[in-house]
Amino acid sequence: MQHTGFWAEIAARAAATPDAEMMVDERGRRMTYGQYRSAAEGFAAHLAERGVGEGTVVTWQLPTWLESVVVVGALTRLGAVQNPVMPIYRERELSFVTKQAGSRLLIVPPVWRGFDYPAMAATVAARTPGLEVMVVDGTGGGTGTGTGGGTNTGPGSDSGTGDGTSAEASPDGVALPYGDPASLPPEPPAPERPEDAPVRWYFYTSGTTADPKGARHTDATVLAAGTGMSDRIRCVPGDRVGLVFPFAHIGGCTTWLTASLVYGVTMILTEAFDPVATVELLRREKVTLAGAGTVFHQTYLAAQRRDPGTPLFPDVRCFPGGAAPKPPGLHLDVKRELGGTGIVAGWGLTEAPILTMAGVEDPDEALAAAEGRANTGVRLRVVGPDGTDVPPGGEGELRAKGPQLMLGYLDASLDAEAFDEDGWFRTGDLGRLDADGNVYITGRLKDVIIRKGETISAKEIEDLLSAHPDVADVAVVGLPDPVTGERACAVVVARDPSAPPDLDRLGVFLRGQGLMIQKLPERLEIVGQLPRNPAGKVLKKELKERFS
DSSP states (O other), rough: OOOHHHHHHHHHHHOOOSSSEEEEETOEEEEEEHHHHHHHHHHHHHHHHTTOOOOHHHEOOOOHHHHHHHHHHHHHHOOEEEOOOOTTOOHHHHHHHHHHOOSSEEEOOSSSSTTTTTHHHHHHHHHHHEEEEEETTTTTTEEEEEEEEEEEEHHHHHHHHHHHOEEEEOOSOOOOOOOOOOOOOOOOOOOGGGGOOOOEEEEEOOOTSSOOOEEEEEHHHHHHHHOOOOOHOOOOOOOEEEOOOOOTIIIIIIHHHHHHHOOOOOEEEEOOOOOTTTHHHHHHTTSOOOOHHHHHHHHHHHHHHHEEEEEESOOOBBBBOOOOOOOOTTHHHHHHHHHHHHHHEEEEEETEEEEEOOOOSHHHHHHHOOHHHHHHOOEEEEEEESSSBBTTTHHHEEEEEEEEEOOSSSEEEEEEHHOOSSSOOOEEEEEEEOOOOBBEEEESSSSSEEEEEEEEHHHHHHHHHHHHEEEEEEEEEEEETTEEEEEEEEEEESSSSOOOOHHHHHHHHHTTTTGGGGGOOOOOESSSSBBBBBTSSSSSHHHHHHHH
């Protein structure tokens, strides 16, 4: 079956099972598929009144709230191009993204977890002519909008230089303003062929460049990723998945939303992962698919070990994972102590999500060490340094083609490096394939750090630190970390060896440059000089070996 349009999936699921539970949050708010369609149409009507329509680019930076899921549905109904942005983005990244994407509306939360998103949005909007700001409060406070830097200063209120409007929470408890759905344009049709689907998503990834890279996706590409994953782990109505990572991630607002719409999987939402409260939420809501990666699985295992006599998740089927390497033995520990089939991991990138996925029927040897097999329609090559395929079982760069592959970057100049001459996507990951098609990731060609599944550009941090008055030379490398996967280590040559900078001072400096907290180096090493090859390139492998 072809899956080419998100609104078609929303309408079909709402018609088939209108009273089935689609999602629930930690506050006990629940929404059925029928209610979801109605809420999406109501908010879409409000957005249409404000000029959002076919092709309008809307950037949204929201926590994992029911409101966030409704925002996706509303924008889908209007045929807008949506640009989900992770809540960890700060002024530097957000300014770049909204400018490059050509955003006309920026949707943010109020002050959340101690950070003033409306103030940041106002600063960004002041630099971007025509960019409007809308504040959405998923804690029940209301919404507000403003133009050219208008911000919400409290529940249902606005301030700013433009005309602001506010709206009461909708009758179903979702804090979004509603318009009249009868005023909406005709529903967007699902394209007959995936290749006919228009671009509807801009997903940004830090990748290997200092500035984020925007991947252009269609409904068809992201639906292919979600259906490939869901088929492999045998998703069925009645499954309940813990959405414990940011919904703005491509794995949340498209992949698991696909599982919900196409397969009837209920989503359990938590706005921010908490080792105690989130575990209790998943237990209470009878989770069957307990994701979503190594750090989460380790948290569940630790909770189970505190009370080994009582099953933590009695209804669990499996533990979907990915984004970070699995420590040896974790799969077997999870399977033995938590139950189900253990960890079923996948591998992919923002540019090509969920290329591979393990299956619930796979043998333990593969589940413990591999990252699954190619999903439907995916083709993989293992390529050596000379550009030719390596022998079976050999290591090389993994290159891919598949229905979930992006159409290219917003900055088309990046495409030449991303694709080879035959159209294969260069993943930058080193790996090998076994005789059964299982993928084993062995390393990376790209100079990045993967921290809790997030990609951090070493070059970006190096470029900023090189401007620090106390830094004469610097290299940033990723060092293994049993919890986060990797941590960023800044190796610095001090301008004055008798007064080297400390980690706190460097952190203050980087925050002053607008760098998000998650990118800050977590370790500092002071050296007399950096090791370099004859061409002057820093030998980062030596630094990693020295400081790991």
